[in-house]
Amino acid sequence: MALGTDSIWFRRYATAVPPRMRLVCLPHAGGSASFFHSWGHAFGADVEVMAVRYPGRQERIAENPVTGMERLAEAVTEALLPCIDTPLALFGHSMGGSLGYEIALRLQERHGAPPSVLMVSCRKAPHLLTARTAAFSSDDELVAEVQRLGGTDTSLLDDPDLRELILPAIRADFGTVAGYTARPGVPLDCPVVAYVGDSDPDVDVEEVRGWQGLAPKGFDLKVLPGGHFYLVDRRDELIGDIRARLAPEL
Template identity: 55%
Template sequence: MRNSIASKWVKRYPSTRGPRLRLLCLPHAGGSAAFFHGWPPAFSDDIEVLVARYPGRHDRLNDPLMTSMDDFADALTTEILPFTDVPLAVFGHSMGASLAYEVALRLYREHNVALSALMVSGRTPPHLADRTFPDPDDVAAVLDEVRRLGGTDTALLEDPDLADLILPAILADFKVVAGYTPRASVALPFPVVAYVGDSDPDVDTATMSGWADASSTSFELQVFPGDHFYLVGQQTELTRNIGSRLRQSGLPGGRTPLS
């Protein structure tokens, strides 16, 4: 049965009845599946929430780290493919937005799977260079950036034992971002929705508008109060917005015929 699908890459929050649609959430650099733990109850009981489990953290602490966006996207695409028996939407924040786009591209080009929607948050689009991330080999600069943005519980970094556990994954993620060089955006045949905080120090609304190039059907920009991690303070409003989109009738998605 499809309901028995399991993957170490994916944490599932099963719907109370057979899912009409699945929502895959992809965390930021240095983040983990725990970042989205409060999201599943916000959605209707026919939506199954999936959250990516990145290597090198929590129950995957000893798994090999990844430092390449292409390798990351290739592996996650393979793992998520069995979950595409029903329509799939993807939401990614920061590094997770770039990863979401690359997974969406692979699902469509290699497996003829069109998403119901690609939702990207707080991240430059593929065709623009991101000059905000520090040199990933400069540990002090990386830690300063993590503290500045505030997405990872910085208190953990002040404990030497905990820092030793989480720092390798943070550094690996920053290498993923640093190595993700600009490329032409591919206009994919499904809606793209971009989200951003109105006081994000690194990504403004004009930059986020560039994600329009990633869709050949429709694009919408949604701005919330807050900084790069507006998601924390605006969780209720953000999940309500996403849930409303997922409830829309006639939502596209699923496997497309081979041409």
Template identity: 55%
Template sequence: MAIGVDSRWFRRYAPAGAVRRRLVCLPHAGGSAGFFHSWGRAAADGTLPSGLEILTVRYPGRQERLEEPAIDSVERLADEVTSALLPFTDTPLTLFGHSMGSSVGYEVALRLESAHGIRLDALVVSARKAPHQVTPKDTYLRGDEALLEEIRGIGGTDTALLDHPELRALVLPALRADFKAVGTYGPRPPVPVGCPVTGLVGDRDPRVTVADVRAWAAVAPAGFDLTVLPGDHFYLVQQREAVLRTLAAHLG
């Protein structure tokens, strides 16, 4: 286990014994490390393999890092996460990203390989178009109400935060930064990663189709598989057990 490592970027869920592998979870736009809190318990109760440490990424501008400026670029987020991950690469490493987190995870995988010679065990992408098919959006340029309406439509963010004026003022800067990061991450050449890629998607996602996620195969010469589950963009909330079983099959 990486003892004494600065975990400002990660909330850590350590196993009872020695760490034999790690799962890194990257939240969606508007999300936080707390979104994956219940996954930390899954490693302890046997749903996920023993010896697994889970790291959930703490983006700046929210929760414990509320006073820090949010980062409005997928590439810059990936730079920072990559640097923070280096002390944790002493064990096999799998990245799971949901929505925006999938793009960040893909960019982290490329950086670990090209700059540090580190290849992931697997990259798991969820509810996100492949890098060569993402489409820029100008939602971040709109007024607060238009931005909030978009967020409500997607789901995944506590509506109490959006409806309470003081709380909304606290979370809006990070939300706008995230939507700028997503909105300016345009299509790019499908640079392959060296690890297998697994795609997950809800069958009723209004923004990301099964074909959109299947297109990740273009960056996965080491192998690609796809799991389609019932649900919308946040299918993984209702389908938590099925998602964890899918992960367990890759982490076992």
């Protein structure tokens, strides 16, 4: 089944030929599809990149944000069903890592179509999650937390008008992360690759290594220099590693 070009859920970077694989990129809390813009045509002429567009930001700014990891996973999985005739790879950063896991579970358990690989970045495995204690009750506290973690979009928060527009989605995402508490991990029917920055303030290398227990089909861990948003400064190295993993087997 062909994927329609009008899916509101994905910003697609179409290939000139029918894709051999699709790489689905899941942004972090407060992030948007544009975070992966420079990835669009970085993986070869036969790999189509699809960056997920969460409600409540950019093209979907008029929509209410979705709160709840399970609700978001249900919606993205449903939107992906027209794609499962082509192998899917999932890459999720931070909150997107947990979302990718939940999508992978739904694809394998309900549709018999696990992804070819799940790649998670700077996120603990579901059975190792710890409760987030910070309430971020005020906008200033929430903004301070976003700025602490870093990323490419934090400068938008300095503009009062833009801040008013984007804070609801950020708050919804942080609520989604806070509500996604530890649960028994279900092994996946695909390999798992975990990435982490060596100086991430929120998750360390051994915590990210915990994904190994959910990856009977194979696990690898890649540690890169940097913090929670190592993938900005180490973009070329990360893309090169992913490209090699997505390359066809000879």
